[in-house]
Amino acid sequence: MISNIERNPVTFLPKKHGQAIVLGTFLACTAAPALAGWEVQWIDTFNGSGVNWNNWTAQTEANYNNEVQCYTDDDSSSEKNYDVSDGTLKIIARKKGNNCSTLNNQYKSWTSGRLNSKDKQEFLYGRIESRIRFHNLEGGTWPAFWMLENRIKEQPYKNDDDFSHWPNAGAGEIDVWEWFSNEPDTYITNFFNEQKYISNDCGNEVRYSYPNGASDVTNWHNYAMEWTADNISFYIDSTLVVSQDVSNCPQYKEPMFVLLNVAMGGMLGGNIDATLQKATMEIDYIAHCQPSDENSAIYCNEDLVDDDNGELNVNINVTQNGANIVEINPANGPVTLNANPSNLTSDTDYSYDWSIDKLPSAITIDDKVIFDPISMENGSYYVSVTLTDQQQSEYSDTDGLTLQVKASTTSEDASVTSPSESSSGGSANQFFLATLALLCLVRRRYI
Structure with missing residues (x-):
């Protein structure tokens, strides 16, 4: 086993949306190439209300290793296998007997999700990174973050030389993070390619031991692969797990795509805990970066995305009774969320996709959401909006932001934030209805 090597000096802080990236001096490691920093080429932060199918395909025809799940494309039903909410993607395996329609009605005892970016988002060299946690320690689960070469004969089929069979050239595999609940104290980085089996070369399996054992998998970690034509290195957070020489490997020199999935049982998942009803893999973001001299970043995430770089940009602000607020008082009347765009051009159309599932009786009209918070309990409510160029959906x-709802406990508090009557009174409700009526009359196209 190759020992773990720390990049030094560095301080790692677990990241969630809105926290600043930790930037440190990126010094050379003896086992890995030295880079100055990273520049984001592509990222999915899962801030919408469903899977962005411009980035992903649900690989519903996958059936390997005697696994017991039927992979679906369900991101909307009450028993969905993909839940995009609160700024993360949850891939959920559910114990549910079914005749799997995409596998010729073969009986499966579970449903689950498997996303791949084939023919949509493919990468050659750089850093591929995802921030992941797994919610379950019961036996029988097998979540993974991995990659395949883009000529493999697997769904989707674009008729672009998708003829190669695993693990031949064009269909090789790299596992960035692969965890078995029946061997829970470690996770696997691994290579599968034809040369490996012919000459025992071209990458080997290495297992990383979690410092705190199996429970570490339930915590957020950054799992990453740094890839050049000559070297592939794997990281957990700021720790180098292993660096492997692939300079003499003919594979892994063409684009690859990413996969995220939760498999159940089978030859590798093993026996499933009889009490287990569902298992969840949660993904904060996934990104691809290329080397950059502009910073000293060691991570590849949304904190490297410059909101003021001249590209399409949107920000939410919140008003109540005409005033900007940071905290919602349910007694103070209707609340408006405004999506403020910038860098729009005059020759295209734009759409606004809001994620506002927990807001009561919300009315959405283009760049605005209006709702009456009178029934809301004190607490936090996450909302987000995605602004998209309708002519070029990649732009x-x-x-996203978290709304804080806190009822005033004194009349003095209410007088500070609300110059009008409470929303339980007639004037506030009339204002709410009048505002909605006006918005319906002036519904706009954004050009």
């Missing part, structure tokens, strides 16, 4: 921007 989009998402902003």
Whole structure:
């Protein structure tokens, strides 16, 4: 086993949306190439209300290793296998007997999700990174973040030389993070390619031991692969797990795509805990970066995306009774969320996709959402909006924020934030209805 090597000096802080990236001096490691920093080429931060199918395909025809799940494309039903909410993607395996329609009605005892970016988002060299946690320690689960070469004969089929069979050239595999609940104290980085089996060369399996054992998998970690024509290195957070020489490997020198999935049982998942009803893999973001001299970033995430770089941009602001607020008082009347765009051009159309599932009786009209918070309990409510160029859907921007609802406990508090009557009174309700009526009359196209 190759020992773990720390990049030094560095301080790692677990990241969630809105926290600043930790930038440190990126010094050379003896086992890995030295880079100055990273520049984001592509990222999915899962800030919408469903899977962005411009980035992903649900690989519903996958059936390997005697696994017991039927992969679906369900991101909307009450038993969905993909849940995009609160700024993360949850891939959920559910114990549910079914005749899997995409596998010739073969009986499966579970449903689950498997996304791949084939023919949509493919990468050659750089850093591929995802921030992941797994919610379950019960036996029988097998979540993974991995990659395949783009000529493999697997769904989707674009008729662009998709003829190669695993693990031949054009269909090789790299596992960035692969975890078995029946061997829970470690996770696997691994290579599968034809040369490996012919000459015992071209990358080997290496297992990383979690410092705190199996429970570490339930915590957020950054799992990443740094890839050049000569070297592939794997990282967990700021720790180098292993660096492997692939300079003499003919594979892994063409584009690859990413896969995220939760498999159940089979030859590798093993026996499934009889009490287990569902298992969840949660993904904060996934990104691809190329080397950059503009910073000293060691991570590849949304904090490297410059909101003021001249590209499409949107930001949410919140008003109540005409005043900008940071905290919602349910007694103070209707609240408006405004999506404020910038860098729009005059010769295209734009759409606004809001994620506002927990807001009561919300009315959405283009760049505005209006709702009456009178029934809302104190607490936090996450909302987001995605602005998309309708002519070029790859140009989009998402902003998300957490609304804090806190009822005033004194009349003095209410007088500070609300010059009008409470929303339980007639005037506030009339204002709410009048505002909605006006918005319906002036519904706009954004050009």
